[in-house]
Amino acid sequence: MTTPASAPAEQVLSALREHAVALATATAHPPSRVRITSGDASIEIDWDEPAGGAAAPAGPPAPAVIDDGGVDDGGVEKIAASTVGVFYHAPEPGAPPFAAVGDDVSAGQQVGIIEAMKLMIPVTADRAGKVLEVLVADATAVEYGQPLLALLPAEIA
Known part of the structure; x- marks a missing residue:
């Protein structure tokens, strides 16, 4: 139960959590350490320098699509997790999935949700195409970059 004295602290902690997730998902390289405190409100996010030099400036996160580099799979691409969290196929339990096998999707269409730190982060397709396979079961923990x-892609289908 929230007491009047603890309400502001919970609001600050909630705001810090939202900012931490936004910062962590705004870069292509995942953070190596996240620290959030509520007393005197602070937030720290550390990134290890990626191999090959300094990280590029952060921009808005792009939909994550990976390809199996060199594997002849007929042009199939994988929509990958843009963050660590729990992947959901549908907006709520019992609802139809955002995308199922055989569905045609358009660029920017939502195909799932990743829950990270109580935030629902949409998973979107970066191009039009046909869903060939759902690779992760509903309500499954996923890692950054996991297909x-x-x-x-539509240009092949």
Whole structure:
């Protein structure tokens, strides 16, 4: 139960959590350490320098799509997790999935949700195509970069 004295602290902690997730998902390289405190409100996020030099400036996160580099898979691409969290196929339990095998999706269409630190982060397709396979079961913990769906791009389909 929230007491009147603890309400401001919970609001500060909630705001800090939201900012931490936004910062952590705004870069291509995941953070190596996250520290959030509530007393005197602070937030620290550390990134190890990626191999090959300094990190590029952070911009808005792009939809994560990976390809299996050199594997002849007929042009199939994988929509990958842009953050660590729990992957959900549908907006709520019992609802139809955002995208199922055989569905045509358009660029920017939501195909799932990743819950990270109580935030729901949409997973979107970066190109039009047909969903060939859902690679992760509903309500499964996923890692950054983990393939979630296999997509046959529209230009091939």
